[in-house]
Amino acid sequence: MTMKHALSVTKLKKMKQDGNPISVLTAYDYPSAKLAEEAGIDVLLVGDSLGNVVLGYDTTIPVTLDDMVYHSRAVARGAANTFIVADLPFATYRLGQEATLRNAARLMQEGGVQAVKMEGGADLAEEIGTLVRSGIPVMGHIGLTPQSINQIGSYKVHGKMPEEISRLIEDAKALEKAGVFALVLELVTDQVAAQITRELSIPTIGIGAGASCDGQVLVYHDLLQYASPYRAKKFVKTYADIGTTVRQAIGEFVQEVKNRSFPLEEHSFSSGQASSSVPVYGGGSAEKKEHASR
Numbered sequence: 096m097t098m099k100h101a102l103s104v105t106k107l108k109k110m111k112q113d114g115n116p117i118s119v120l121t122a123y124d125y126p127s128a129k130l131a132e133e134a135g136i137d138v139l140l141v142g143d144s145l146g147n148v149v150l151g152y153d154t155t156i157p158v159t160l161d162d163m164v165y166h167s168r169a170v171a172r173g174a175a176n177t178f179i180v181a182d183l184p185f186a187t188y189r190l191g192q193e194a195t196l197r198n199a200a201r202l203m204q205e206g207g208v209q210a211v212k213m214e215g216g217a218d219l220a221e222e223i224g225t226l227v228r229s230g231i232p233v234m235g236h237i238g239l240t241p242q243s244i245n246q247i248g249s250y251k252v253h254g255k256m257p258e259e260i261s262r263l264i265e266d267a268k269a270l271e272k273a274g275v276f277a278l279v280l281e282l283v284t285d286q287v288a289a290q291i292t293r294e295l296s297i298p299t300i301g302i303g304a305g306a307s308c309d310g311q312v313l314v315y316h317d318l319l320q321y322a323s324p325y326r327a328k329k330f331v332k333t334y335a336d337i338g339t340t341v342r343q344a345i346g347e348f349v350q351e352v353k354n355r356s357f358p359l360e361e362h363s364f365s366s367g368q369a370s371s372s373v374p375v376y377g378g379g380s381a382e383k384k385e386h387a388s389r
Contacts, residue, residue, distance in 0.1 A: 117310025167206030216266030303330030
């Protein structure tokens with residue numbers, strides 16, 4: 096397998112200039128991050144969407160900074176050669192520049208990520224500027240902002256009404272001026288996303304924002320249909336149905352335990368058995384195997 100090298104803020108901007116689309120995927124743990132890196136993903140996002148797809152919340156609002164640090168650490172261990180962005184969760188910014196800087200710094204220092212993401216428009220300019228001047232790269236996020244769901248009321252598409260279009264464009268330009276290195280456009284109409292992409296020098300990353308964006312992001316569990324029940328979304332393409340595979344495999348295990356067809360002799364050990372060349376824990380490190388044998 097060819098060793099990949101992590102991108103950087105400057106390399107991401109050059110990808111836009113060169114017309115090289117940017118692939119982004121969420122990840123919340125070590126194995127998903129490792130698999131995504133091996134598959135060649137450009138950027139990993141430790142999204143606060145982990146509240147919905149991993150922690151079982153109805154919204155992202157209950158996700159804490161401790162949650163984000165914990166999951167970011169795991170992702171960083173799994174994808175050491177990939178550029179990783181982590182969401183600043185609800186109520187960890189818009190607190191004033193000093194508090195926002197403290198929370199963002201903690202997420203970077205303890206979480207091991209290379210950048211943070213913040214939801215919101217021009218109102219965040221001062222806080223974003225403080226982070227950028229302090230050496231913290233920031234990815235912006237406009238359109239649907241899930242942390243504001245209790246205020247906006249629904250997961251609706253943005254950019255249909257003239258005043259809404261003007262505000263999206265103004266917010267995008269304000270965020271670029273504040274120093275964000277990239278901008279997520281979520282559930283924004285194709286036409287508005289295309290206009291913003293043309294008018295900004297930084298990359299736009301779309302999710303439900305059409306094909307004109309400089310890159311695309313999907314949620315890991317949506318891409319793999321790894322959920323129960325799975326709720327189909329218009330802007331998502333499912334590339335594999337892992338949920339059904341997992342459910343069927345576990346169901347088969349349950350049945351084999353019940354009918355005593357597992358374990359077989361080949362899965363068992365006896366006192367008179369010669370040492371096997373098959374490791375007790377396949378694929379693990381020598382240290383793990385030594386620990387397991389104690």
